[in-house]
Amino acid sequence: MPDPDVTRRRWELLVVGAGTAGLLAAQTAASLGARVLLVDRGTWGGECLWTGCVPSKALFAAGEAAAAARAAAGFGVHVDGVRVDGAAVLASVRAAVQEIEPVDSPAAQRAAGVAVAEGQLVFTGPSSAVLDGRRVRFRQAVVATGSAPALPAVPGLADSSPLTTETLWDEPDLPERLVVLGGGTTGCELGQAMARLGVRVDLVETADRLLPGEDPAASALVTAALRADGVTVHLSTQVQRVSGAPGDTRVTLADGGELRCDRLLVTTGRRAAGDGLGLDAAGVQRDDDGWVVVDAHLRTSNPRIWAAGDVTGQPQYTHLAGLHGSTVAANAVLGLRRRVDLTALPRVTFTQPEVAAVGVPTGTAEQAGLRVLEQGHRHSDRAITDQRTDGVTRLAVDARHRVRGATVVGPRAGETLAELTLAVTQGLTTSDLTASTHPYPTHADPVWQAAISDYRGRLAAPVPRRAIAVLRHLHRLRTALTR
Numbered sequence: 318m319p320d321p322d323v324t325r326r327r328w329e330l331l332v333v334g335a336g337t338a339g340l341l342a343a344q345t346a347a348s349l350g351a352r353v354l355l356v357d358r359g360t361w362g363g364e365c366l367w368t369g370c371v372p373s374k375a376l377f378a379a380g381e382a383a384a385a386a387r388a389a390a391g392f393g394v395h396v397d398g399v400r401v402d403g404a405a406v407l408a409s410v411r412a413a414v415q416e417i418e419p420v421d422s423p424a425a426q427r428a429a430g431v432a433v434a435e436g437q438l439v440f441t442g443p444s445s446a447v448l449d450g451r452r453v454r455f456r457q458a459v460v461a462t463g464s465a466p467a468l469p470a471v472p473g474l475a476d477s478s479p480l481t482t483e484t485l486w487d488e489p490d491l492p493e494r495l496v497v498l499g500g501g502t503t504g505c506e507l508g509q510a511m512a513r514l515g516v517r518v519d520l521v522e523t524a525d526r527l528l529p530g531e532d533p534a535a536s537a538l539v540t541a542a543l544r545a546d547g548v549t550v551h552l553s554t555q556v557q558r559v560s561g562a563p564g565d566t567r568v569t570l571a572d573g574g575e576l577r578c579d580r581l582l583v584t585t586g587r588r589a590a591g592d593g594l595g596l597d598a599a600g601v602q603r604d605d606d607g608w609v610v611v612d613a614h615l616r617t618s619n620p621r622i623w624a625a626g627d628v629t630g631q632p633q634y635t636h637l638a639g640l641h642g643s644t645v646a647a648n649a650v651l652g653l654r655r656r657v658d659l660t661a662l663p664r665v666t667f668t669q670p671e672v673a674a675v676g677v678p679t680g681t682a683e684q685a686g687l688r689v690l691e692q693g694h695r696h697s698d699r700a701i702t703d704q705r706t707d708g709v710t711r712l713a714v715d716a717r718h719r720v721r722g723a724t725v726v727g728p729r730a731g732e733t734l735a736e737l738t739l740a741v742t743q744g745l746t747t748s749d750l751t752a753s754t755h756p757y758p759t760h761a762d763p764v765w766q767a768a769i770s771d772y773r774g775r776l777a778a779p780v781p782r783r784a785i786a787v788l789r790h791l792h793r794l795r796t797a798l799t800r
Contacts, residue, residue: 321354321432323453328354330649331446331455333438333594336363337635338626339461340421341642347430351650354455355431356438356448362421364463364627365635366414368483373506375413377667379406380513384546384669391704401515403491410486440599443619457621457649460591460601460609461642464627467588469498472558477566479559479581482507491516492579496568498556499584500527502666505539507582509668512547519576521551521568528666532680532724534709535672539726542670542707589628604630613656615645623649637662661741665731670708673730676741677722682713687721689713690747692767694727699758703728710763712737718746718771725764733761747771 332343335357343355360367386396419425423433436449446453466481468474480488482503493516497508500522512518520527520543526536527543527550540550555571559581568576589607596603602610602618608630615623625641627633640657647653666672682689694700694708708727715721723737740750750768755761775781 321434323354323434323448324451326352327454327456328352328432329456330354330646331453331458332356332461333458334363334461334463334626334628335361335421335426335433336461336463336626336638337365338463338638338642339363339459340426341639342459342461342625342646343426343431343642344429345643345646346650349646349650351646353431354453355426355433356453357433357435358437359435361423361426362418364465364482365638366417366421368486370635371414371417372410372486373482373503373510374667375410376406376514377506377510379409380510381669383515384513388704401491403514404489406491406514407486407488414486437593439593440595440601442598443600444621446595446599455621457623458599459642459645459649460594460596460617460622460624460628461626461638462590462594462628463638464587464633465590466583467586468583469556469585471556474556474559474581474583477559477561477581478563479566479583481583485582488580493517494578495519495580495582496521496566496576496578497582497584498568499586500524500550500552501530501584502528502664504582504584505543505666505668507584508548509543509546512543518548519551519568519578520548521554521556521570521576523553523555525553527552528672530678531666531672531674532678532711532726534680534711535674535724535726538670538707538709539666539668539672542668587627587633589630591628606630614648614654615641615657616648631657632659632662632664634662634664661738663731663734663738665734667731670705670727671730672724672726673734674724675722675734675738676720677713679711679713679722679724682722685713687713687715690767690771692763692770694763697727697758697760697763697766699760699762700727702758703760708760708763710767712747712764712767712771714747714771718748718775719744720747720750723764727760727763729760733764736761736764 329351330346330353332339332355343353346353386399389396426433438448440446495516496519497504508518508520527540528536557569557571561567566581600619609624609628611624611629623645625645626638644655663675690712692710695706700706711724713722720740725733747768751772755765
């Protein structure tokens with residue numbers, strides 16, 4: 318089906334960018350009856366589908382399969398001669414992307430009532446733009462162009478043809494030796510996956526621990542896991558310069574050491590993908606780093622234009638981008654003033670073990686006047702049966718025993734976090750958690766056990782203990798009188 322004649326009408330909502338935020342904004346607005354035009358340069362589905370969530374999780378699944386085969390002997394299952402076909406692994410990653418792609422395709426958007434067009438859109442004024450030379454008029458617009466990998470200012474880095482999450486998936490095969498710059502979520506996930514697939518991996522992080530934004534206990538467990546999988550972890554390490562080319566890249570460290578690799582992967586940060594849009598002409602303000610400035614309702618400095626997703630500079634999670642998209646659509650089309658609450662924003666690092674967290678950081682909760690309930694997974698029955706007992710669950714609770722934050726480290730921690738996200742959002746207490754029947758045996762059991770320990774601790778306090786003694790005494794009297 319050809320592109321619509323974008324010049325024939327003034328669009329009620331123009332959405333620029335067909336990543337998660339743009340897709341959700343367009344579909345939500347169309348479901349509300351608005352005339353919506355969604356414009357993209359051709360990467361329908363955005364970073365999450367093509368270079369982020371989907372391919373990285375497919376690669377990690379391949380690495381987990383290899384690791385499970387090697388560890389099978391612990392269950393009495395002997396797998397001999399585990400062999401990794403790097404080209405086939407990357408082909409399976411691309412196959413996963415292709416299977417999901419139709420959900421985000423132009424045809425799917427048209428079926429949802431959204432008009433779509435491909436090309437380069439440039440704003441020419443507060444309520445006008447051009448799309449490949451064709452004039453586009455709109456009442457309101459949403460900028461949802463996402464973000465892109467950013468290279469740190471290291472001498473020689475840009476000239477060494479480093480890989481990023483945008484280019485990694487185009488490689489024909491896995492490298493033999495890989496240096497990963499950046500020990501955040503992406504670096505840890507890809508570094509561990511590659512090591513499990515037989516790649517010799519050096520992971521370089523400038524901070525004194527991996528996952529520096531997470532609970533130190535989580536960082537320690539992930540670091541141990543990566544090292545057990547063969548990753549050489551370099552902490553508190555600065556890169557002085559990079560030289561060479563693919564096949565023989567040399568990474569010189571500030572302490573004088575040198576790392577040699579076939580490929581260098583940079584995962585140290587991202588930048589806003591808003592250049593070339595004519596945002597200045599539209600009166601849309603950006604900060605010094607290029608992120609679009611928005612208010613609490615995601616409106617930009619131009620009251621006709623909104624922004625959603627990574628381009629706002631808010632935390633770069635696909636689920637937040639989706640929430641942004643639906644929020645701006647309701648605000649723009651219905652005139653609502655919905656806000657995005659970041660206090661209970663869940664996040665997951667899909668290493669093994671997984672790290673999932675929400676709300677007040679448990680690593681600093683005590684400084685905020687909260688108590689931290691900790692439950693190790695050594696006594697979790699499901700963790701024991703799966704031979705994965707190196708996890709921990711930590712809940713931050715306030716004086717009223719409300720769950721204010723949580724960190725879970727272990728298998729399926731992301732799924733476990735759903736209940737805790739609800740608890741933080743709704744102000745649930747540990748008593749609420751204990752009153753809910755939890756299935757057994759699951760990896761979520763330590764959450765219930767932590768809540769139970771808090772509840773029993775409350776019962777041991779002087780006032781509850783005296784009340785319990787009175788109730789027991791009254792019950793004994795009633796029982797004696799009925800005999």
